[in-house]
Amino acid sequence: MAAARAAVVCGLGTHLPSRVVTNSDLARELDTSDEWIRSRTGIGQRHIAEDGTATSDLAVEAGQRALKSAATSASTDAVDAVIVATSTPDHSCPATAPAVAARLGLGIVPAFDVAAMCTGFLYGLAVGGGLIAAGTAHSVLVIGADTYSSILDPEDRSTRAIFGDGAGAVVLRAGDPDEPGALGPVILGSDGTGSELIRILSGGSRDPIRPEHTERADPYFRMAGAQVFRNAVERMAEASLEAVARAGWALDDTDVFVAHQANLRIIHAVADQMRLPRSRFPVHLDRVGNTAAASIPLVLADAVTAGALRPGHRTALAAFGGGLTWGAATLTWPDITPV
Numbered sequence: 001m002a003a004a005r006a007a008v009v010c011g012l013g014t015h016l017p018s019r020v021v022t023n024s025d026l027a028r029e030l031d032t033s034d035e036w037i038r039s040r041t042g043i044g045q046r047h048i049a050e051d052g053t054a055t056s057d058l059a060v061e062a063g064q065r066a067l068k069s070a071a072t073s074a075s076t077d078a079v080d081a082v083i084v085a086t087s088t089p090d091h092s093c094p095a096t097a098p099a100v101a102a103r104l105g106l107g108i109v110p111a112f113d114v115a116a117m118c119t120g121f122l123y124g125l126a127v128g129g130g131l132i133a134a135g136t137a138h139s140v141l142v143i144g145a146d147t148y149s150s151i152l153d154p155e156d157r158s159t160r161a162i163f164g165d166g167a168g169a170v171v172l173r174a175g176d177p178d179e180p181g182a183l184g185p186v187i188l189g190s191d192g193t194g195s196e197l198i199r200i201l202s203g204g205s206r207d208p209i210r211p212e213h214t215e216r217a218d219p220y221f222r223m224a225g226a227q228v229f230r231n232a233v234e235r236m237a238e239a240s241l242e243a244v245a246r247a248g249w250a251l252d253d254t255d256v257f258v259a260h261q262a263n264l265r266i267i268h269a270v271a272d273q274m275r276l277p278r279s280r281f282p283v284h285l286d287r288v289g290n291t292a293a294a295s296i297p298l299v300l301a302d303a304v305t306a307g308a309l310r311p312g313h314r315t316a317l318a319a320f321g322g323g324l325t326w327g328a329a330t331l332t333w334p335d336i337t338p339v
């Protein structure tokens with residue numbers, strides 16, 4: 001029998017739009033304050049795309065950088081599949097990934113979107129890893145990219161305080177399960193009984209927006225913040241524990257927990273629930289907010305740059321999002337340079 005093929009992370013790239021919107025900027029428009037946002041979420045600012053910038057524009061930038069990062073750190077096969085995790089595609093159809101693959105000059109490759117909201121990057125990693133394990137692909141570019149500014153209600157202070165735009169990507173290549181960067185167990189879950197807690201009501205097949213109905217359509221992202229908060233803590237803690245256990249690691253020997261950056265209080269509650277020091281959970285949301293599917297690769301790159309995540313670190317990833325969806329994964333951090 002052929003040796004098991006693992007998917008190995010060999011490149012990491014990120015991109016943030018240049019425009020920064022601080023809490024004080026928001027407070028000039030909305031009934032909120034820097035103090036409220038910082039104390040309730042840990043967020044100080046977010047990057048917001050200029051009008052006319054679409055998710056694919058951010059995805060292409062991050063994808064290019066991930067390819068560059070992979071080229072400097074490993075001899076890789078050409079990327080032969082592209083996955084874009086996003087809940088803010090350029091258009092309802094077609095998927096965003098084929099256009100991204102074409103703009104990256106990757107030729108005729110399978111390319112598709114994964115729609116798992118803030119868990120999308122982890123779902124994308126799982127699917128990319130599966131393509132490699134099955135021999136369908138040798139090297140997969142997995143991009144998490146979102147432009148939440150395009151779906152937020154300009155008057156909704158609870159969502160505008162939280163979300164920012166951005167993109168992050170990794171290159172996966174076929175390799176050995178024991179080498180650094182090899183994806184370990186991936187835990188995925190969903191519970192559609194909570195689908196109404198995070199959603200956009202109108203614009204899909206359930207409530208299409210037709211010109212004659214525009215006055216009763218709600219095209220904006222809506223979230224039941226407090227219920228989402230509780231579910232996010234429970235699910236990320238549970239999934240992380242399961243992933244670490246399935247990897248055969250002791251919890252105490254797991255060096256870094258990279259949690260989806262939704263709210264600092266959520267990250268701290270996950271650490272507390274797992275009885276782990278909060279210092280093992282890198283924080284990036286103070287500068288970028290919740291960047292949805294881009295969050296995990298963005299915090300990974302930031303933690304590497306800050307020296308908090310180093311080659312050889314036993315690393316757990318965890319995310320939670322609309323659907324409801326959640327997931328966790330483990331890997332030993334490889335020696336790669338984020339671009």
Ligand code: COA
Nearest residue numbers: 031032033036118157158161225226228229262263320321
């Ligand atoms: N500035 C000031 N007040 C705000 C505010 C803001 N930016 N956002 C919400 N509020 C207000 C609410 O309007 C509410 O006022 P009311 O009591 O007069 O109605 C009050 O704060 C409490 O709202 P609540 O939603 O209970 O607050 P909270 O402590 O739960 O914080 C969130 C709100 C959105 C920050 C928090 O629920 C959260 O982070 N939830 C998870 C969101 C998330 O991570 N979503 C993505 C999942 S991937």
